[in-house]
Amino acid sequence: MTKPLTVLAAVLRAHGAHCGCTGLCGAEHASNLCGAQHSGMERPLLAAPQFPHASDHENAEASADELRPWCWDCWRKARERERARIHDQRRREMEAGQLGLFDLGQFDVEQGAAA
Ligand SMILES: [Zn+2]
Numbered sequence: 001m002t003k004p005l006t007v008l009a010a011v012l013r014a015h016g017a018h019c020g021c022t023g024l025c026g027a028e029h030a031s032n033l034c035g036a037q038h039s040g041m042e043r044p045l046l047a048a049p050q051f052p053h054a055s056d057h058e059n060a061e062a063s064a065d066e067l068r069p070w071c072w073d074c075w076r077k078a079r080e081r082e083r084a085r086i087h088d089q090r091r092r093e094m095e096a097g098q099l100g101l102f103d104l105g106q107f108d109v110e111q112g113a114a115a
């Protein structure tokens with residue numbers, strides 16, 4: 001009887017047993033691919049979405065064909081970058097939504113009631 005494949009083993013088999021990060025982590029990998037075969041300190045690679053989501057909840061719900069091998073280092077950084085991007089985007093949206101208030105020039109006095 002053969003042991004059923006773990007998700008990680010299936011991903012490694014499908015995409016190669018090396019980190020498939022192409023720079024989403026922010027590093028410039030030689031030959032555009034990280035290619036690490038473990039996560040350092042003998043820790044194995046992990047299977048995670050090709051394009052990291054900001055929340056672990058979304059990452060956990062990624063479908064199997066979205067998964068790629070990642071080394072922890074790349075994955076952590078890539079996920080942080082995605083979080084920062086979303087954070088930045090929300091902040092900009094909020095600022096854009098408040099521009100009208102600031103344009104009135106009396107935000108402090110009216111506490112925004114004029115809107
Ligand atoms: Zn990597």
Ligand SMILES: [Zn+2]
Nearest residue numbers: 021025034074
């Ligand atoms: Zn990387």
